[in-house]
Amino acid sequence: MNHHHSLFFFYVILFLSQDFPTLSHRFSPPLHNLTLYGDAFFRDRTISLTQQQPCFPSATTPPSKPTSSGIGRALYVYPIKFLEPSTNTTASFSCRFSFSIISSPSCPFGDGFAFLITSNADSFVFSNGFLGLPNPDDSFIAVEFDTGFDPGHGDINDNHVGIDVNSIFSVASVDAISKGFDLKSGREMMAWIEYSDVLKLIRVWVGYSRVKPTSPVLSTQIDLSGKVKEYMHVGFSASNAGVGSALHIVERWKFTTFESHSDAIQEEEEKDEECLVCSGEVFENPMGIHRKGFDFRVSVVGFKIPFWSLLPGMAAIVILVAFIVFSLISGKKRISEGADTNSGINRMPGRLSLAEIKSATSGFNENTIVGQGASATVYRGSIPSIGSVAVKRFDRDHWPQCNRNPFTTEFTTMTGYLRHKNLVQFQGWCSEGTETALVFEYLPNGSLSEFLHKKPSSDPSEEFIVLSWKQRVNIILGVASALTYLHEECERQIIHRDVKTCNIMLDAEFNAKLGDFGLAEIYEHSALLAGRAATLPAGTMGYLAPEYVYTGVPSEKTDVYSFGVVVLEVCTGRRPVGDDGTVLVDLMWSLWETGKVLDGADIMLREEFDAGEMERVLMVGMVCAHPDCEKRPRVKEAVRIIRGEAPLPVLPARRPLLRIRSATEAEEMIADGLGREDLTWMTPKSHFS
Template sequence: MNHHHHSLPCLFLFYLILFISQDFPTLSHRFSPPLHNLTLYGDAYFRDRTISLTRQQPCFPSATTPPSNPSSSGIGRALYVYPIKFSEPSTNTTASFSCRFSFSIIASPSCPFGDGFAFLITSNADSFVFSNGFLGLPNPHDSFIAVEFDTRFDPGHGDINDNHVGIDVNSVFSVSSVDALSKGFDLKSGREMMAWIEYSDVLKLIRVWVGYSRVKPTSPILATQIDLSGKVKEYMHVGFSASNAAASVGGSALHIVERWKFTTFASHSDAIQEEDSEEEEEEVSRNPIRPKGFGFRVSVVGFKIPFWSLLPGLAAIVVLVGFIVFSLIVGKKKITEEGADTGLTRMPGRLSLAEIKSATLGFNENTIVGQGASATVYRGSIPSIGSVAVKRFDREHWPQCNRNPFTTEFTTMTGYLRHKNLVQFQGWCSEGTETALVFEYLPNGSLSEFLHKKPSSDPSEEFIVLSWKQRVNIILGVASALTYLHEECERQIIHRDVKTCNIMLDSEFNAKLGDFGLAEIYEHNALLSGRAATLPAGTMGYLAPEYVYTGVPSEKTDVYSFGVVVLEVCTGRMAVGNDGTGLVDFMWNLWETGKFLTGADIMLKEDFDAEEMERVLMVGMVCTHADCEKRPKVKEAVRIIRGEAPLPVLPAKKPLLRIRSAIEAEEMIADDLVGEDLPWMTPKSNFS
C-alpha cells in the first residue's frame, strides 16, 4: 500500500503548527516532560541510561540469616508517570496496545536468580504483594495484566520451570506460559534481549515475541486468546515490576530495562505501527531527552488578538484544507486503480458468527469442499459478498503445530497481499471459540484435483484434462504470485507451503495461490542470519533439502517448492508417488538416461510443443537444484519459460546436497543491539 498520499497532509500540518508557533508565540507552548518520565518504587533505581528494577544483594539461604540491608524489600517497580486510558465506558470499548523493550537479567555472583520481572499494566500503582516476591505484582483484588519473564520455579504458583514467559490476568497464576529455552531463548543468559507485546481487541488476542536482535521475529513465542474487556479500568498505569526471591529462599539479580516504547490504539482501527517514522527518529536524535509521543500544543490564553495578525495563519489553513482534499481525491483514485490491477474488489471486514453460520448452513457437512490439518473449508454465500469459501479453524490442533494458524494467515492476508494471482481475502470472524477466514470461492477447486484425478467409469461424470497452454498459464500465474510475495509487496513473504493443492483455479483456469497458514514475513533487507531456525513446516516432497536440515526458510526454499509444482504440472505425477519415489529423483533419473521428454504427462497425448516442454521441465529441474545458490529467482525462471533467457545448465548427474558448516550455523543468530544509543521511549496513546 502506498502511504505517501496520507503522510503528505500530516507533514504539511506539522509544518503549519510550527509556522503558527513561531509567528504567534503567545498562542502555543512546547510540552517538555521531565527527563525521566517514570516513577520508581521500592528497589528500582536509574542506572546510567537504563533502569534496574532490583538491586544485587548478598545471598541469604534461610530465614534465620537476615539480609544485610533490611530496608530493601527485594521488589522494584518503574511505572510511567501518567495513567493511560484503556477503556471508554460510554461506548464499552477497550484499547488495543503495542509494546516493545530491551532487557537483561544479570545474576549476582554465586547467587541463585531472583523471581524475574514483568511488563505490567495495573489499576493501582501503589499496590504490591510484598510478602513473598511474586515479581512485585499487585494484590489480587486489583485489576492488572502482566507478561512475566520468570526465572524461579515455584510449582505452588503453577510455574512450568525456572525459565519461562507467561501471561497473568488479575492473578499470579499464569493463564498461559511457554518454556523460553524450548523457543531458543535463555532468560538467564545475561544477554540483552528484545521483547514485543501486542494485544488486539478485535481478535481478543495477546501475542509475545522475544529475540536477540532489533528485528522482530515472524512468529510469537506465546499467543493467547484473552478478552480484556471488563478486566481493565478506564485508566491504567503501565511499566515494569520485578522482585528478587522471598527471604526464605534467597536469590539476587539485576533486572534491567533499557529501551521502551508503548502505544495504545482505538479498537476500531486496531492498527499497530511497529516502526517509528523517519521524521520521529530524526527528531529524537536532535533532542534525546524529549520523549516520543509528545509534540506541540496550541492553546488560547484568554486575551484578545488583533484580527489582522491571524490572517497568515488563516491563509495557511485554507491552503492546507485544499491540499488535503486534493490528496484524498488523488489517493482514492490511485487506490481504485491499484485494486483493479491487482484484482482486489473490496476491503475485507469483520463478519459475525451468525453470518458465517448462515452462509454455510450451520457448518453443514454437505458444504465441505476441503479438509486440512488445522481447518475445514466450507462453500457458502454471503449476500454482501457472493459465493465464498469459509475456512473454519480447529483450535484443538494449534498446540500440535506450535502456532496459531488463524492469526498467522489473518496477519499476512490483511497486512500485505493484493495480487490477482492470490486467493482474495474477503473477511474474518473471531467470536467466542470460533475463528474463521472468508475467501473468494473458486469454482474449479485446486490444481491437484485436475492433475491427479483419474477418469471415472461413470460416462456421465465430466472429466477435464488441462491443456498444455492452460498448464503453462498456470505456472506463470503461480510465478507471478511468488515474485510479488518475494520482491514486490511491502515486506518479503515466504509462503513455505507452495504445492498444487494450495493453488486454486478460477472459472477460466487462472491460478491463485492460497493458504498462508505457514507464511513467514521478513523485512526486505533482513539477512538469513537474523531468521530463527524452527522445525521445518510444509509437505514432504515439496521441502527444500537445506530447509529440512537447518529449519531456516528463505526465498530459495519457496523456489524449490515452485520447481516441484512445475514438474508436477508437466508430468501429471505427484510430488511423492504411491511407491514413495520422489518426483525430483524420478526426473533426474530420466535426465541421466537421456529420456527426459518421456516424463511428460501421458494425458496430454503429446499435444504440446516439445521444445517448450523441455524448456519448462528444465526450469523445474534447476529450481529443485540441491544447491540453493544454483536456483534462480522466480522471475528469472519466468524469463526462461518464455524463451527470453538461455536454458539453464544442468549437471549430467544429480547434484549432491551442500550444507552450511557448523560454525556458519552457530553464527546465524546475531545480537545487533550492542553499541546502540537509543533514548528512553515513553507511552503514547491514540485511544479516546
C-alpha cells in the same frame, strides 16, 4: 485567552464493557486529569515530555547543579483496568496520537519517547535515560520512537520504532526511514497502536497524514495476558540523556479498551462515546483559533465542551450523510458492472459478524464443505455484500498440534492486504467467542491438484477435464508471479513454506491463485539468513527442500524448491511421492541421466505440446528443485527461462550429491536421493493432499 485554553487535557466519558465493568464510571473530570513527572510540562495546547537543555556547556562556565533530570512522563491520572481476574481475560486496546520531535539548536537528538502502559507510575530507570521507561522489575509495555543509538541495548539505529515488554530490549523493531517516515524530521506525525488479545498481536502504523496507512510498519505476536496487572497506567515517557536535547511533543491522543471476546481489530471509525481517554479541544480546533465570547458549555455524557465547538461537527455530519447517500445511489451501477472483475482485488477486507458467517454457510452445513484440513474446514458460502466466498473455519482443538495459532499466522500475513491477481483474495474475518474464521474469494474450479490427479469416472455424464499444455504453462507462470510478489515486491518478504498444487486454486478461466498462508513466515528484506531462528520444519512431504528439513530455517530458496516440484508435477501429472514410493524429483533425474526427460511428460496430454517448450519447462523444474540451494534460481529468473528470454539452465549429467552441514557444524551429512522411508519423519502429511 482563558487559562484552560492553553492546557492540554483529557476527558473520560462513559464506556460500557461486559468484561471490565469498572470502566463504566461516569463523572465530570477535573481540569487536570494528567499527572506530569520530571521535565514534562504543558506547552501551549500540547504536552512536551522533555525540556530543552544545554548540550555543549561553555568551557568558561563553571558547572552548576543541573535543573533538569532529562526525563519526563505524562500519565492519565486514573489507572485503567486491563485484566479481569475472575476470567483471567486481558483487554484489547487501540490508541492513536499525533507527535513531533524537535531537536534543540546545535544539539544532537535526545533518546526519543514511548507510548507507555505500566503497573507502577512512579518507577523509573534513571541511568542513561532509557526513554524514561520503568524499572524492569515492574510490568510495562512500551512502543518506542527511538532517536538514540545504543547497540548495547539492541538498537538497530538512531531512527526506529520498537516494541518493549518488561525490558529496554525490544522484542521487535523496524527502521523508520525504510518505512517512509523520519522521526527526526521535526514534522508532526500520527501513530496508531492496536493490540488484539484474540490474535495476540500488536500492530503499529505511522504516517504524516491523519489517514491511517493501509499496512502497519511493525507487527508482532505477543501474548500480554501474563504481562499486565489488573490495573495499569497509560501515557507517554521520554528522555534526553547525555549531550542530546530535544522536545518530545504529544498533541492529540485517543485511547480505547474493548472486550477481548469482541472484534479482533477495532474499526477506525469508532464512536466518540466508546473512547476511554480522549483529547479535548485539539481535534475540534486544530488551527488554534480561540473564539472569545463563546464560553458557555453543554454537558454530554459526563463531560463538558464549548457549544460553539459542536457546530463544525454538526456541519461535518450533514455533509457526510449527503455524501453517503450520493455514493449509494451513484455507486450501485458501477459496483454491479465491476463486481466480476474488480471486487476481489479492490474490496478492502473487513470484520464480519458470526451471524453473517453462519447465514453464508447455512449454519456451517456439511453439504457446503469444500475442503478440510488439520486445523480448519473450508465451506462454500455467499455473502450479499461480497458474493460467493470460501469460509475457512478454524478448529481451536487442533491448534496445539500445529505448534502455532494458524488463524493468527494467516491473518497476520493477509491483514497487510496482499493484493495480487495470482493470490487468493482475502475478503474478511470473524472472531466472536470461540469462533474464528477467515473469508476468501471463492474459486469455482477448485485446486490444481484435483485436475492433475483426478481419475476418469465410469459415469459418462460426469465431465472429465484435462488441462491443456497452454493452460499448464499459464498456471506455472501465475504461481511464479505470486511468489515473485511475495519474495521481492511486498513491503516485507513473505516465505510461503507450503507451496503445493492443492494450495493453488483455479478461477473460472483456469488462472492460478496461490492460497493458504497458515505456515507463512515474514522477514525484513534486509534480514540475513544466518539471523533467522530455526523452527520445526513445516510443510508437506515431497515439497520440502532438503536443507530446510535439516536446518529448519526457511528462505526464499526453500519456496523455490517447492515451486520446482510443482512445475514437475504440472508437467508430468505425477504426485511428488507416488503411491509406490517413487519420488518425482528422483524419477526426473533418472530420465535426465538417460536422455529421456521427455518421457516424463503427462500421458494425458497425448503429446499435444511443443517438445522444445516441454523440455525447457522440465529443466526449469529440475534446476529449481536442485539439491544445492545455491544452484537454484530466483523465481523471476525461472520465468525468463520458461518464456525463452534467458538461456537454458546448465544441469549436470548426473544428479549431484547433497552436502549439508549440521547446525553445530560438527559433521557433514551426505544424502544421495531421499527415498520414502527417509521422508516420512520430516513432517506430517498434509490432510489437504
